[in-house]
Amino acid sequence: xxxxxxxxxxxxxxxxxxxxxxxxxxxxxxxxxxxxxxxxxxxxxxxxxxx
Amino acid sequence: xxxxxxxxxxxxxxxxxxxxxxxxxxxxxxxxxxxxxxxxxxxxxxxxxxxxxxxxxxxxxxxxxxxxxxxxxxxxxxxxxxxxxxxxxxxxxxxxxxxxxxxxxxxxxxxxxxxxxxxxxxxxxxxxxxxxxxxxxxxxxxxxxxxxxxxxxxxxxxxxxxxxxxxxxxxxxxxxxxxxxxxxxxxxxxxxxxxxxxxxxxxxxxxxxxxxxxxxxxxxxxxxxxxxxxxxxxxxxxxxxxxxxxxxxxxxxxxxxxxxxxxxxxxxxxxxxxxxxxxxxxxxxxxxxxxxxxxxxxxxxxxxxxxxxxxxxxxxxxxxxxxxxxxxxxxxxxxxxxxxxxxxxxxxxxxxxxxxxxxxxxxxxxxxxxx
Numbered sequence: 322x323x324x325x326x327x328x329x330x331x332x333x334x335x336x337x338x339x340x341x342x343x344x345x346x347x348x349x350x351x352x353x354x355x356x357x358x359x360x361x362x363x364x365x366x367x368x369x370x371x372x
Numbered sequence: 373x374x375x376x377x378x379x380x381x382x383x384x385x386x387x388x389x390x391x392x393x394x395x396x397x398x399x400x401x402x403x404x405x406x407x408x409x410x411x412x413x414x415x416x417x418x419x420x421x422x423x424x425x426x427x428x429x430x431x432x433x434x435x436x437x438x439x440x441x442x443x444x445x446x447x448x449x450x451x452x453x454x455x456x457x458x459x460x461x462x463x464x465x466x467x468x469x470x471x472x473x474x475x476x477x478x479x480x481x482x483x484x485x486x487x488x489x490x491x492x493x494x495x496x497x498x499x500x501x502x503x504x505x506x507x508x509x510x511x512x513x514x515x516x517x518x519x520x521x522x523x524x525x526x527x528x529x530x531x532x533x534x535x536x537x538x539x540x541x542x543x544x545x546x547x548x549x550x551x552x553x554x555x556x557x558x559x560x561x562x563x564x565x566x567x568x569x570x571x572x573x574x575x576x577x578x579x580x581x582x583x584x585x586x587x588x589x590x591x592x593x594x595x596x597x598x599x600x601x602x603x604x605x606x607x608x609x610x611x612x613x614x615x616x617x618x619x620x621x622x623x624x625x626x627x628x629x630x631x632x633x634x635x636x637x638x639x640x641x642x643x644x645x646x647x648x649x650x651x652x653x654x655x656x657x658x659x660x661x662x663x664x665x666x667x668x669x670x671x672x673x674x675x676x677x678x679x680x681x682x683x684x685x686x687x688x689x690x691x692x693x694x695x696x697x698x699x700x701x702x703x704x705x706x707x708x709x710x711x712x713x714x715x716x717x718x719x720x721x722x723x724x725x726x727x728x729x730x731x732x733x734x735x736x737x738x739x740x741x742x743x
Contacts, residue, residue, distance in 0.1 A: 331523075338376075344490070344491075345493065347493060347520070347523050347524075349523050349632065349636070350519060350523075350630055350632045350633045350636070351630075351632075359375070361568075361571065361624055363516050363517060363520065363568060364463075364490070364491045364492065364513065364516075364517045364520035364521075365490060365491025365492065365493045365494065365520050365524075366491070366493075366519055366520040366523055368516065368519065368568070368571050368572060368630060368633065369571045369624050369625075369630065371375060371623070371624065372623065
């Protein structure tokens with residue numbers, strides 16, 4: 322998924338690369354993210370950052 | 373789309389398929405188990421097995437989290453959902469898994485407040501929106517999903533959300549693999565290792581497979597080319613007489629996993645002495661429960677849970693499918709009494725279940741081949 326909005330408290334808003342619904346995602350496991358970053362999301366948590 | 377299109381290139385797929393053909397020894401039969409249900413789904417959806425030579429057989433493993441939940445635990449969830457003032461939240465797949473007392477979806481139709489969520493965080497949000505109700509999250513999944521439950525529990529604790537608890541059914545992947553390797557029913561030549569579990573735990577926990585059982589394992593991504601390349605890597609190891617852990621999914625999986633995720637899991641969970649798996653029976657140290665520090669959030673301590681063990685229906689052969697002993701279409705009720713619309717067994721429920729994947733994508737191809 323792509324980060325749309327980096328929030329506070331370990332949360333961000335992500336969207337699928339091909340569009341689709343926005344999802345709130347926990348980023349505690351990958352550290353700080355910025356808009357446009359790509360992350361692998363599983364059950365609402367980013368488990369890996371994609372290069 | 374980056375990370376997707378380049379791994380679905382048909383021409384590259386044909387090249388890999390020809391390399392696989394060249395790598396196999398004529399007259400030798402190869403059995404390779406793909407551990408993860410996500411891999412099973414890709415194999416059938418993209419026809420990966422159609423590109424393999426006849427003597428390379430892919431066997432489906434126990435890595436579908438919904439499929440391995442025993443019926444008794446479903447009944448436990450239904451019993452909690454039927455208690456007054458309870459909202460039970462679970463993933464969508466889980467709602468249709470049959471227990472001895474029906475499904476969570478049927479319990480919902482009968483009046484229980486059962487809600488589908490996409491993440492434990494959604495469940496926590498519902499708890500905060502309903503402070504006068506008890507929210508119970510029916511947690512399932514391997515090490516891929518468990519960090520999400522753990523992080524949500526840490527948030528609930530930090531925010532002082534007292535009406536949130538977890539009915540924990542998280543499991544770990546290594547013990548069932550060890551059980552399968554010790555099973556006399558199954559002769560395997562190698563493994564396609566679970567990509568997303570390995571994102572969390574790394575590749576290192578799988579070193580016992582070459583070390584103790586002299587079998588190769590390749591951690592694989594989930595696109596068709598990932599799987600073809602992983603099969604090729606397993607066959608190359610076999611041809612060279614090697615057995616080791618290789619990581620095909622390096623773009624995502626670090627060899628030592630995600631240390632933050634492992635720390636979170638260690639804080640929130642501890643191993644149960646044993647846990648029941650559908651088709652595999654009780655396996656030591658294969659299930660997680662909440663640690664002492666999170667016992668206040670443990671639904672099994674907060675509610676009366678029947679905890680009755682329920683035998684699978686006699687007609688259902690999910691156990692044999694999960695162990696790779698039979699293929700989905702060899703089950704007596706596959707596609708007749710058991711379909712995705714009216715599943716008897718768990719493997720027909722989830723999209724990661726071998727039976728559902730084969731029913732949705734593979735059965736017509738097989739019918740064509742038979743004709």
